[in-house]
Every structure is written in C-alpha cells, then in structure tokens.
Amino acid sequence: MKQINFVVMLVLFFTGFYNYAQQGPPARNKVKVTGKVFEKVSKQPLEYATISIMAPNDTKAIAGGITNPKGEFEVAVAPGTYDIKIEFISFKSTEIKQKNIQEDTNLGVVNLSEDAAQLNEVVVRAEKSTVEIKLDKKVYNVGQDMMVKGGTVSDVLDNVPSVSVDTEGNVSLRGSDNIRILIDGRPSNAINVAEALRQLPADAIDKVEVITNPSARYDAEGGSGIINIILKKGKNQGFNGTFIASTGIPETYGLSANLNYKTEKLNYFTTAGYNYRTNEGGGLTNSQYFNEDGSTKSFLDEDRDTKRIRNGFNARAGIEWTIAPNTFWTNAINYQKNSGEDKDLINYNNFDAGHNFTGSSYRLNNADTGSDNVEFTSNLIKNFNDKGHKLTADLSISRNTDDSNSVIDASPNFNNTLNDQVQKQVQLQADYVLPLGKGGQFEAGYKGSFGDLNNEYYVTDENNVKDPNLSNNLEYKENINALYTQYGFKVNKFSYLFGLRWEDTNIQVNLLDTNDFNTKKYNNLFPSAFISYEISDQSNFTASYSKRLTRPRGRFMNPATNYSSNINIFQGNPDLDPSLTDKYDIGYIKRWDKVTFNTSAYFEDTKDVFSFVRTPTGELVNGIPVILSRPINLGKEQKFGFEFTLNYTPFKWWKLNSNFNFFNVKSTGENSYTDAVTGETVVQNLDNQANSWFARINSKVTLPYKIDWQLTAMYNGEQKTAQGKNLGQFGMNTALSKDVMKDKATIAFNISDVFNSRIMKSYTYLENQTSYSEMQFRKRQFNLSFTYRFNKPKSERDKNAQPKNDGGGDGGGEFPG
Template sequence: MKKLFPLLLLLILSFNYTYSQRPGGDREKSTIVITGQVLDQETNEPLEYATLVLQSVENPEKITGGITDMDGNYSVETNPGKYNVSIEYISFKTYKKPNQLLSENTNLGVIKLSLDVAQLDAVEVVGEKTTVEVRLDKKIYNIGKDLTTSGANISDALNNIPSVTVDVDGAIALRGNDNVRILINGRPSALAGFGSTDALRQLPADAIEKVEVITSPSARYDAEGTAGILNIVLKKEKTLGFNGTINTTVGYPTASSITSNLNLRTNKFNIFNTIGYFYRGTPGNGYFDNNYFDTNPDNFNRIIEDRDIERRDIGYNVNLGMEYFITDKSSITGSVFGRFSDEQDITENNTTRFIETIINSRTLRREVEKQDDKSYQLSLNYINNINEDGQKLTTDFQYSFDKEIQPTTIAENSTFPNSDLIAKENIYETQLQKEFLIQADYVLPLGEAQFEAGYRGNFEENSNDFRLEQLNLQTGEFEANLGLTNVFTYNQNVNALYTQYGNKYGKFSYLLGLRLENTQLKGNVDASVDLTELQEILGTEIDLNFDKNYLGLFPTLNLIYELSDKENFSLGYNRRINRPRGYFINPFPSRSSRTNIFQGNPDLDPAFANAYDIGYLKRWDELTLTSSVYLQKETSSFERIQEDTGLTTIDGINIIRTLPINLSTNQRIGAEIGLLYSPEKWLRLNGSFNFFQFQTEGLFNGIDYGATNTSWFSRFSSKVTLPGKIDWQTNGFYRGPSQNSQTESKGIFSLDLAFSKDVFKDNGTISFNVSDLLNSRKRRSFTDTMDGLNDDSYFTSDSEFQWRQRQFTLAFIYRINEKKKNERRGNNYGGDDEEF
C-alpha cells in the first residue's frame, strides 16, 4: 500500500489539474503560480518527483499540485485562495504548512525533507533491487542485491551492467569499444589501477554503491576515453550511528576472502572504513597453433604452444576516511587507501615444432613470475554549499603511488629428441607509478538554469626499470643483455579548463559545455643502454626520446525532450581523446614468450573521436524499454597488428611481434535496446541487446590493414523468489564473433547461477553461486597475416585462452545495525527509473 500511495496521489492530482483546464469548468480566469525547491536535508541533493499538495481549506475535496523535476524544482498553477500546503516523498517526513493564504505568485523557497525512520521498516525498498536513473549525460546503476556478484569482485560486477563487457583478460569495454575511461568516485584512482584494470579484480563487489555509465560525457568529465566513462562510486553510509557489513566467502578453485564495510556517523562527522583480505588460486590455460608459410624447407612450418597457468594471489586492501561537517553547508573529507598483494604466476608452455608433418622437437618452458605490489592513495575533498539556491564549490586533491616489483625466472628445456637446457633467464623489473590530481568545480544556479566551471590538473609519471640476465651455456654464467636492459620513463601531464550551462524550458532540457585540454606526452630511455638493435627493429625514423604537446577543444551537447513522465527522447554529442598508455609506448619487447612478443610503439599519437547518441525511453506499468542509436568516428585510431620481425631465436624459430599503430580512421555505428519486465513481485526479467559495426582504414609498411566487422552482444537475467523465500538468479551473456584487419575472434557464451536465503531475522544472507557454469568463457581467435602482395612468407595463428575456470563460491554477509530494509529510501524515479 505504501508503494501505491504516491502513484494514486499523482493520478488524483493529474485528474484535478486536467479537469480544471477544461473549457467551461469552475476555473477562475485569474491564476497564480507557486514555485520552490525540495532537497534532502542530509545531503542537500534535490529530490526528484517529490509531490506538492495544495488542499483548499474552504473545499477540502478540491486538491491541486504537482511534482518536482530532476533539480527538485516545482512550478504549479492554481487559483488564489487559502490552502493546506504539504510536500510528500516516500520514506521522508511530510512537510506541512496549514492555512496558507496564497493570493499572488509565491515562491515557497527551499524546503528540506528528513528521513522518516519509522517508515523504513514498512517500505519495500528499491535498494534491494538494482535500479537505473537516466540523466542528461549518463545512466546511474544503483547496485542492489545482485546474487551473482556475492563474493565477487568489482570486475565481475561491471560485467552485469548493460552496455558493459569484461573479456577473459579482464579488459573492460563499453558498447564493444575497449577505450573506456575508468574512474573511482569521479576521479582517476589507484583503486582502478594505472593503465590496467587488474586492480579491480582485487576489490570486493559489495563495496560499490553505484556505477555511472557515461556514454555522452559532459564537459565536467575528462575528455579521455573515446568509448565513454565508467564511474564507480563506492559506499559511504549516510545513516546515523554505527553500522556496516561483514562479508566472508569460500570457493573452488581456491577463493576465500573476508571484507568489512563499517561506518560511524554523527551529526559532526562520518568515519568510514573498508578492509578486505583475499586468497585466490586461479587456474587458466592457453593454446596457440602457428603455421608458417615459408619457402625455406628447413624452417619450422608449424609450432604448437600449450600453456597451463597457475596463479596464487594473496593480499589485502584498506580504505579509511572521515568526513567532517564544518557547518551545515560545508564539509571536508580525507581518506587513505592502501592495497598490498603478493602474487605468483607459474606458466608452463609445452611447445611442439614441425617440419612438414613430422615432429622435429619438443620443449618445455617454465616461467615463474612473482609480484610484490604496493599501492597508496591520499585524497582530500572540500565541499561548500554556499547557499540554499544551489551555489556550490568543491575542491579535490589526490596523490597516488604504486610500486610493483616483478622478479621472473624462465627456464626452457628440450624434451625431444634430447633432454637439454636450451635457455635460462632472470628478469628483474620494477614499475613505479605516481599521479597528482588537483581539481576545483564551481556551480552557480541562475533561476532554473545552471552554470558550472572548473579546472583539473592530472600529472602522471610511469617508470619501468627492466634488467635481463641470460645464461651463457658455454660458461655457465649469467650475462646481462644490454640490448634489452633499460629504464623507460613516461610522463603524461594534462591541464584542463571547462565550462557548461544547462537549462530547462517546459519539457525540453539541455546541457551545453566546452572543455579545453592541453596534453604533454614525454618519453625517455636511459642513454646508457645499447639501442642499436632496438632502433633497427622499430625503424630509424622513430624517436625513442620524445616530447609531444597537444592542445584541443572538446565540445559537448546533451538534450532531453520529455513526451511525458514516462517517455522521453535524448540526444548527445561529444568529442573525445584516446591517449596512449605506457604499455603501448614502451619500445622494449615483452619476454612472455621467445617467439611471440608484444612491443610498444613510442611513435603513437593520441586518437580523437566525435560521438553521437540518440536515445529513447518508454515505461509502462510492468515493462520498461530503453534504446539508443550511436555513431562514432575516430581518427588516428589504435590497432594491434602482428608481423614477422625478421629475427629468429638461437634455435632458428621466427619471432613474431604484436605492435600497436595509428590507423587513419575507425568508424563505429550501433544500436542497443534493453527490456525490463516485472509482472509479479516474485519474478523479474531483463534483457539487453547491442549491435554494432565498425570499419577501419589504414596502411602500415605498405600493407592495407583496413577491415569491416559486424558484431553484437546480448545478456539476459532473471530473478525468481522460490518457496521458503529462497532467491534464484540466472545471468546469461553472449558476445558474437568479431574481427579486425588480421584477427577473427569467435563468439563467447557464459552462464552464471546463484541462490540466496536470508537468515538471523534478515540480518544475514547466505548465498551460493556458480560463475561460468558451462566453463565456456574462453577467447578463441584466428589470425591471418596474408598481405595480398604475392608474398608467401606469412603466417597464421589459431589460439584459445581461458583466464579463469568455472568458479563455485559460498558467501555469507552479516549486517550490523543495518537491516536488509534499512537501505535508503525507496526513491520513485518515475519514468527515469528501471530495475534489472
């Protein structure tokens, strides 16, 4: 009944208002306008779809009113008279002002509502579900009780968000495009890693409050990321008192963890703390079948590599912070984050070599890579809500530091026809990453409009110290390889200014912005290193020590037209940049394989993209439809190519390298649709489908790498409440086949199951889930380097890779002073709110 009340009230108000507009009705010719704004007393955030009720004192059956917009503002036309004024919002105390004489246009000012604690236990709260709010420049997915992420990590949780995919290597893509910017709490962060998303696999999914999918970012956000932005907002409890959760998991293959999210909040401060410990053993595997079409009959024409991977990750992370409320309008927040891990990956690579169809030799390569990783981050944030009109100033400072020490030993032995030691290497690698961020934002309301301006400075330095020692088989001594031993330092400095202006006219809203960014990219190789061989491989025209500077303007435009409260159209345009990361720039080749290497390209330039997005949303009683069509054209886009280096190993095997290059253009066009259906309280279904085509054009070393590819991905989820109040959730995902200029990737299907039951009077929940039930989450691809120039010295590669095998997990979560139904607030977001 509590849920139905706001809807019934709105229907009554709509009926009265409609009736009062009819010709010949009782409406007087002279009318007045009542305006004002409704805010949350705790957070000063606007409350959208709060209800203003005007009840006539003389005729109590006569009720008029309206609802607030996305900024909490309302504007209601009525007849002069005496009214009982009230403002209502579910889970909040009703504001009442009886016997008010309203004889002229009146602004009731800013009214702040506070939570009604007595209602909370009686409300079926949306916090138990996952909802999405549609905004001018983004969709906000409020993470609820997703059973399949219980005991999982943030990377797993992202894979359940529509439009987002996470592949078997952990690479994150938005609408099929992997150039997506990952932010934590609106800022680049050590929590998300620097140039890598591996860190997201070490953080628990239950630390997430919401995920913002920003496919058409406004000028407020970095221009980095041609696909868009994913902003992960972590939990920070707003309820007074001491509360929190303890989450423990055990699993097979080995996966155990314990995480606590604890908060202590008073009227003057809020202390929040997340501590987690994990121990995981993650087996994986890979398979490569390379065929070489060489005219020399003495060369190997086929090489098969069969890899088994055993991972052991032990670590913990801690995030401790405090928000101090200086006044009722201003606060300062400080937090310290640390992540510490001890990892070990053991890869055994069994290689079989053929001449024609006859096995020539077999070798076993054993690589033991250890990693001691320490990450720290210090953040300071100041917020000043200058006045009740919404004028606001925020400033941020953040320092991040990450140090990874990676000692690696590699031994390769012949197993057929002889048993001999072929090669032995010791690698000592240290990566240092530092980042400073300074940011200031100012918001100035101008009536119903809003002006915003700000500055952001982002300064990164990445240093890679690499030393390679190889065993001299004649002397039995290790010798330094001076051609590969190196220190490479990469700096990326970005200074940005932005301004934006938004307004609303009736059913039409817009947000117009402009961002100016200056980017400096600097690379430096230690001059003491012998670079002759490296320079020959890359080409003499490539400068290993570079200093590049780019100045760019990035306009943004976002529009929404509301056909009704439950239906709207949206239009977005933005210009984006894709800056090469250190991994793509570092010119020294990797050592994961003697025959298949990855080499960065210091000649890479940033890529630029123009993106357009048209969206449509429609909501019925039990069904919600979201859809969009998008177009993106990127210039100087990055593409990974594979080519024969012309070099061979000491036993005569051709060395193939993967190299990132700038291609001329990459055009992507696509469409996505999502359906959310909840016919019964015990059943929720949702599905989404994303179809896209991209076309690349470009030449490199006289070879045409242009390609056209069509692909798609789809996901389906159902949640059923079984007898005994057991929840059952099923998630299915399929990504269709795709291809670029050289490589064709096959489709991937995965299926996840989960069950949960609340215990201890709903203070605890026990759950069991199976990730990748069919053990089918594998990347399969085929590469063909045929260049069409009548040159038969090309090769093909057929490969399969599985990062993690099927996982079984048992999890238990216990809530401290935070009952299952004590989630904030049961917001009704009208036509802009969905469940999945």
C-alpha cells in the first residue's frame, strides 16, 4: 500500500510540473533562423552544437537551440538585429555579428575547427540531459550517470526509460521481453545474451537508444521494439583516454581503460578491461500438493542459496581511416573471455498433510563455466555530398563458444552434466540514402545473416553412464536474407515515412542423436508507416505502424533439459513457430525551457505468441511429482498500454526524469498434453487478462562542495499470469560522486538495491499443486570507483557527437524534417 501511495504521489507531483510548465509566455510573431553545423576537416555534421542568439553587444542569450543528427538547427526569434554564436565542445566557436533578420533566414553551412588548446586541458561545461527524448526514440547517455560506475551493461539498461532488467539479467521493454538487442546497430552475437550483458563493463558504453516502433530500415526481429547499445569511439584530436578502477562488496574488482589517438587521417581507439564479480543470491519455493478429491496430500519447502563468481576480460581495438574527406573506413576486433563458478545449494524439507516434518534432502550443483567470443567488424561510409547522400557497407564475422560443466551431488543421487556450445555467424549489410528535394529522402538496403550453432548436452549418473532421455546433440542453422526500401518527405508541417521490408528465413533444427530433422522456411513482408505533425517549434504529434517478427532462439528451441532442479525442470521446444506482431503507436512530445514531456499510447496484436506452460511429467522424486516447464505457441496476445516520460530541471543543481508505463495484456489459447499416468488427454485453458504497471524516478542533485548525488527508485506492479501471478517489486539505487585532481578525476560510490528488495515473487496454481516462490539473483551491492581522464574534457566531445558513424541502426537515414 505504501508503494502504491508513493507512485500516486509521483504522478501528482509531475502532473503539477506539467501544468506549471504549460503556463508559458504568450506567442509572438517570429521568424526562423536555420542552418547547418559541420566539422571542417571531415565535412560531417555535428550533433548537439549550440546556437545562441543575443542582442548586439550583450552576452545573455534571448533564444537558442541545438543541432540534430544531420547538424541542422532551427531557432525562432522576433524580427531584429542580433549577434549569433555557434559553439561545440573542444571546437573554436564562430560568431556572426550584427545580423539583420527580418524574415526567415538560412545561414547555410557553418564549419567549426577543433581547438587544440582546449584539447590539452580539462574543460568543465554544462552536462547535457542524461535522457534525451526524440520523436522516434529515447537516447540514454551513459557517461554522466554515477549509478553505473564500475557496473555492467545490465546496470546501464536498468536505468533506461521504458526498460527493466530482472534479477536474472533478462531485459524487457514496456513489460515485454520480446525485443531485439543490438550493439552498434548489429545483433549481439553472444550465445547467452543476458550473461554477455552482465560481463560487458558499463564504461565501454557511450549511449543506449530505445526504439519502440522501428521503421523498415531495421531488422523485423523484436516484436516489442529494439534496444541499440552504442560503444564508445574516441574522436578527440591527439592522444587521450580514461582509466577506471573499481572495487565492491560482495567481493568485486574491476580495471578498464579507454584510449584514443587521432591524427588528421587516422583514428586509433581501444578499450580493455578486467573484472572479477561475485553475485550472491537465493530463494525459496513452498509447495502444497493435493489428492484427486482436493484434500491436502503433502507439503514441500525448498530453500535455495546461490553464489556466482565471474572472471571477465574484454578488449576492443580498431582504426578509422579517412580515405578522403568524404570516405571513411573503420575496422575493429572485439574479444571477450569469461570464466566462472556457480554454486547452487537446494535444501528440501518434506511435510505430511498436517504439516508435520517427515524428512529432508539436498541438492548441490557445482558448475564451471567459460566462454570465448571474438568478432571482426568492418564499416565503410561514402558520402557523396554534405546533404545526406551516402552509401554504407558493413561486414561482421564472429565465433562464440560457451561451455558449462556441472557436478550435481544430491541425496541419494549423483549426476554430471556437460553443455558445450559453438556458434559461428556472418553478417553482410549495405544501405543507400538519397535525399530528394526539400525534406525528401529515399532509402534502400540489403542484409544477410548466416549462422550455425552446435550444442552438445548430456547428463551422466553416478556410474558415468549417459542418460539418453536427458542428452542430445543439437545442430541449429539459420539463414536470413532481407531487402528494404523506404521513402520520407515533408509537406508543410507534416512529415511522412513509408517503408517495406522483405525477409526470407531458412532454419534447420536437427537432433543428431535421434536423427530428428526439422526445417522451417518462411518469408514475410513487413510494412511500416510514420506520420509526424509539427504543432509548434516545441511540440510534435506522431502516429506510427509497423509489423514485427519474433523468432524462437536459444533455450526456447533447445530440447536439452535444464537439470538444476530435479523436480522443477525446463526444456526447450524445437517445433516453435515465429510470432508476428502488428504495432500501433500514437505519441506526443512537448519541450519547454526546463521541461520535456513525452507520452504515447500503444497497441500490439501478436499471433502465435510464446508462452511458458507447466505440466506434470508423471515422474516422482522422493514422492514429489516432477513438473516440466516449456514454451509453446499460444493462440493470440493483445496488449494495450500508456506511457509517459518527463524530464524536468527545476534548478541548475537539480535534474529529475521519470518514466511511467501502464499496460493491459489479454491472451487466449490452450495447451493439450497426455497424462503420463492415465494416458488421457488433458486440455489446459490458458486464457488470461491482466493489468500491470511500471514506474521509475531519477533525481540528480549537486550538493555543496560540488558533490553530486543521484537517487533512482523503481517499482514493477503485480501481474496475473495464465497459471498464477507475479507480485510487485520495489528497488532503489543511490550514488555519490566528487571531481578531484582539478577535475581530471572522479570518485564515485554507489549502492545497488539499497533495501535489498529486488526479489522476484510469484504464485503458481496447477491442478494438483500450488506454489509460492521467491528468487533473488543478486543481493545488495556496494561499489567504489575511481576515474582518471587525461587530455580529455570531462564532458567529452565524443559524448556529444559521432560525426562519422554512430552505429545507430541497420539503415542510414533519419526521420525527414
């Protein structure tokens, strides 16, 4: 109840800000000042360059703005004579004096040169917002967030609006895990994406883009949207870099370096890091079993204690070559090596119908894990002019291995499991962008993705004899070819973008031990449409539609049995079909001097949605029935939701941003299985309708002595499922930081999960069993980090622009207008 009151107060609080912000000055007749800002050497646009318009011989700006990703700006002012100043961090500013502006005026292209003097000193400038809200996406800038210092990419994502990460590292967007995660615009090649994100250090990340309704230029994969993680790429002239050291409780250590050396033609960049992490967790499952007449049969209480240790090394090295002023070629190698130990101890306590203790047993799972991931990427960009006409080509080749060897000691059994996975993947991509007329743009492209995965899994008993029912050798091959085209144009205050993507998929799922071969071939068209209306310079309305696809992958299709628990087991389903989603989104964005407000209503209609079902196997372990959990294609799911994001800066020393999401999910379908004891067919009705919500608020305050304090609180609401319900979950993180050594270094201290409350709690209701479960993957953690910068401004020019290639997606263009 206290948590509900807390969120209600937040909504009322921000509603008050919104109403206050609406009371702006009366509108005046104004004219528009437009232009573009480019980097002089590369002739590439500079995003987030600042334009200030002042009265002559006055230093106080009366109007201003920033450039968009194309380097374009537009500022409205009353007719008159002004001084105009164009600035960008680490660049020499440009001033236009005594400019007489009586009508709409285009200043043309303004070229800025790097300021060598600034590059050799630390310059403290005003930080840009942690969260930027754009029409088609939200951009979360990692560099200024103390909360993730010394953390991982999972910690970063857990601070991003609309995104949440559960205690097991699974990422969801707007309450759905049906998403696509990209790194520099390319799908993550890791076999276990959740584990890979927990191993990649946060300081390697530049920003995160959240795209809830992607256009045709993006992969059709990801029914609920795309999360694009953009890695750092240094852009400062000369030699510069950053070192970060961290330590924490439970035992955690980390050391990383980001180095960059740039000349006029070549830019060398590298990132390397080592981390040792300890995650302590635990949980419980209390079950009650029933006889056929509904009376209580027995009780079983399971207590789980987990400890996971990870040693991780990651390195990335690359070179960007300016072949010509309009041609750039970047090559990079990424390498990641991880090893670890997993200890999972489960104690079982048995009780009779009167809840009298009858006996106990245990199950100890000791696992050694390891993975090696290597990837080569190449990117070529050819700019035909400075108006956006360009051709890009990308190549990615990767090889990933993931091994796990477990020794399971249980009373009275003993088992050994082995899981070896090898994945190879090649991706090819080409995108062409052609501006047409004023505000028009044509795009077309191709992408090919070719991969295969071999997974050997087996379980042996105490005599080292392989269990054929639990062992298999899986071969998974996936070839996808895609073509897309889209056209955008602007008419007065309306902007339009229409696209069509075609994808052809060929998948083979082969079980080599049993000679069971499955082939799935299908091709689909994926249309998309976006309409934007510019209500004013500060507000826009958008409406969009896209068709999306979700392919079953990884553990969803692998029939290997997860044997971490011998009474609650998981098994993949190689016969899963892809699910198709029609997405509709209506959005509104409004900007004031101190407030940015973005809201949207969305609807998703999904066919053949994936759903997990729990069924009895007919087997017993110490008298306890074994329950199997597996994914199936459920009939249909419809989701309707409302979301808003609010950024508010009441004072220079206080910044607030919040995110609220409410949604209703309705699913219809049924599951049939054969009862292993009676041989009868059992039909499970899985129809379900549930409401849930999610809220997050982030506050950043500058305290006396220039100490920064950041506080984040979040709450996941309760949600009903087809076979039970998930309870609400509250969490809070906090951090303090202080710049030292003449602002060349920063000390940060953060606490993750302050109240140790991020625990997954759920109820499961089956025909002959009810269960209550708790699971906490990671308990409260403390972390201390030290960051040192040399020859690099604190606000980092490369945090504000990546003029050549930011890995911002599968295609090349931006929303017109």
